[in-house]
Amino acid sequence: KAKEKVTTQERNAAIEALVLKAEKRLHANIQRGKKEKAKQLKEMKAANFEVKMTGKIVEHRxxxxxxxxxxxxxxxxxxQLERKMYDLRHALEANHSRNTG
Incomplete structure (x- = not known):
């Protein structure tokens, strides 16, 4: 079997295709990472808000x-004051009636 010669042009084309494929995969991963980060941030904010509201409810209670x-x-x-006033009034009345009677 005769080995087919791969030209430089063909090799470069294959390398270019691999590089493009890798770049696409990298870009997709970056986008997925950004979405994941945004989702996590949103969840954290929601949890933080929940904690704050719970705190406010607890403070309010x-x-x-x-x-x-x-x-x-x-x-x-x-x-207690009413009782004291009542007792004083009675004591005064009793004292007054004792003095006048």
Whole structure:
């Protein structure tokens, strides 16, 4: 069998085809990488937003609980003051009736 001679032109054409194929593959991989990165970034932003919102909800609930506790403390103080005023009024009335009666 006689070995067919490959011309320089044919060899260069084959190399060129391989280079083009490799460049296309590289470009496709870069594009896929960009899409993947964008997707990951979007997911991270969504997760971050979720965390922030959860934090705000928790803060809001904590504020509500704090407010409720403050309101209850205020009510207790008001009741104590009312009781003291009532007791003082009765003591004054008793004292007054003792002095006049």
């Amino acid at each position: 904590a504020a509500l609980v704090r407010q409720k506790a403050e309101d209850e403390t205020k009510k207790k103080r008001e009741k």
